[in-house]
Amino acid sequence: MTSTISVAFRGRLGRFDLDAAFDAPSRGVTALFGPSGCGKTTVLRCVAGLQFLPESRCLVNGGTWQDDSVFLRPHLRPVGYVFQEASLFPHMTVRKNLLYGAPKDGPKEIAFDEVIELFKIGHLLDRAPRNLSGGERQRVALGRALLTQPKLLLMDEPLSALDRQTKEEILPFLERLHESLSIPVLYVTHDMSEVERLADHLVLMKAGRVVASGPLGELQSDPDFPLAASREAAVSIEAIVDSYDASYGLAALSVAGGCFVVPTASAKPGERRRLTISAGDVSLARHAPGESTILNVLPARIVSVIPHEHQMVAVLALGTDGTGARLLARVTRRSWEHLGLAEGVVVHAQVKGVALAAPAPD
Ligand SMILES: Nc1ncnc2c1ncn2[C@@H]1O[C@H](COP(=O)(O)OP(=O)(O)OP(=O)(O)O)[C@@H](O)[C@H]1O
Numbered sequence: 001m002t003s004t005i006s007v008a009f010r011g012r013l014g015r016f017d018l019d020a021a022f023d024a025p026s027r028g029v030t031a032l033f034g035p036s037g038c039g040k041t042t043v044l045r046c047v048a049g050l051q052f053l054p055e056s057r058c059l060v061n062g063g064t065w066q067d068d069s070v071f072l073r074p075h076l077r078p079v080g081y082v083f084q085e086a087s088l089f090p091h092m093t094v095r096k097n098l099l100y101g102a103p104k105d106g107p108k109e110i111a112f113d114e115v116i117e118l119f120k121i122g123h124l125l126d127r128a129p130r131n132l133s134g135g136e137r138q139r140v141a142l143g144r145a146l147l148t149q150p151k152l153l154l155m156d157e158p159l160s161a162l163d164r165q166t167k168e169e170i171l172p173f174l175e176r177l178h179e180s181l182s183i184p185v186l187y188v189t190h191d192m193s194e195v196e197r198l199a200d201h202l203v204l205m206k207a208g209r210v211v212a213s214g215p216l217g218e219l220q221s222d223p224d225f226p227l228a229a230s231r232e233a234a235v236s237i238e239a240i241v242d243s244y245d246a247s248y249g250l251a252a253l254s255v256a257g258g259c260f261v262v263p264t265a266s267a268k269p270g271e272r273r274r275l276t277i278s279a280g281d282v283s284l285a286r287h288a289p290g291e292s293t294i295l296n297v298l299p300a301r302i303v304s305v306i307p308h309e310h311q312m313v314a315v316l317a318l319g320t321d322g323t324g325a326r327l328l329a330r331v332t333r334r335s336w337e338h339l340g341l342a343e344g345v346v347v348h349a350q351v352k353g354v355a356l357a358a359p360a361p362d
Contacts, residue, residue, distance in 0.1 A: 026184050255324070
């Protein structure tokens, strides 16, 4: 990994003790995830220079924003900040809001028209913020942050003030942002479903400390970290669309070590789509089952196991050689023993449910 974001923030804020250090890649979305009050927002504020903790370090893209002898003031840090509430200027039109903070001259990596197109906000330019829906306001806030030409985008729970339907409306825009721009994003959330949809890299936090940090898929399926044994255990897998059968509304998607067939309204061959599969939706068989309505039955090797009360969570590698994409399966201890399952055994993973992220909006 070429780490171009490297931070370590240490200090006390009132009664809160922060000691958080992690490295993150220069591309894609790094999610800071953890329970309320664990220090996620404080880390973002330290990165933005809004919070000063003396014994700290913040290096971004080869630039030193903070170390023992440097502390760049917030206005000198090229960050775009998106908050839970869109906080647009109420007396300005959408266009003026978008241009506020955008540099007047100099080279612009992110063009006005590109942002309008990315977030589909061209028809809103002359409106006042009060005449926008919550989702539209948040799209404008994202556009405004990007037009400041940031080198790093900071997002603090940008979806948590939105209802479920509006959240679903915005997520494809964030997924698209992630595909079309190379700006790294630090994304704070306590919602695992957002992590599964958006993150490439994950920083798990607890009580002011970093519990683990690494590529999302690795942390989701690593028996040494808490996610794999949790109730919501799931894996996110990058897939490529092979083909789409419109008569059945089914897409065939390739992942390392296997292929999934998933219902979806549309899919284009070659398109990248993310699959999320919950541990509770995967069951195991020793032998290939006969005819069944389950669309996805894939050979896989058990690479490790996490005993958890009366259940076992098996970490599987798709294919038979142990190198394919990781999958989790939660089975009862009784079935585990009954089938004689163990590390190294090749099984048939029966996948009852696959969530497929929406394609980027046209
Ligand atoms: N300036 C400050 N002075 C004193 N305490 C502070 C200060 N800033 C933050 N804290 C405390 O630090 C802790 C971490 O807060 P922070 O907002 O970073 O958590 P969080 O993980 O983002 O939580 P949430 O998900 O609820 O937003 C909290 O207990 C908060 O009260």
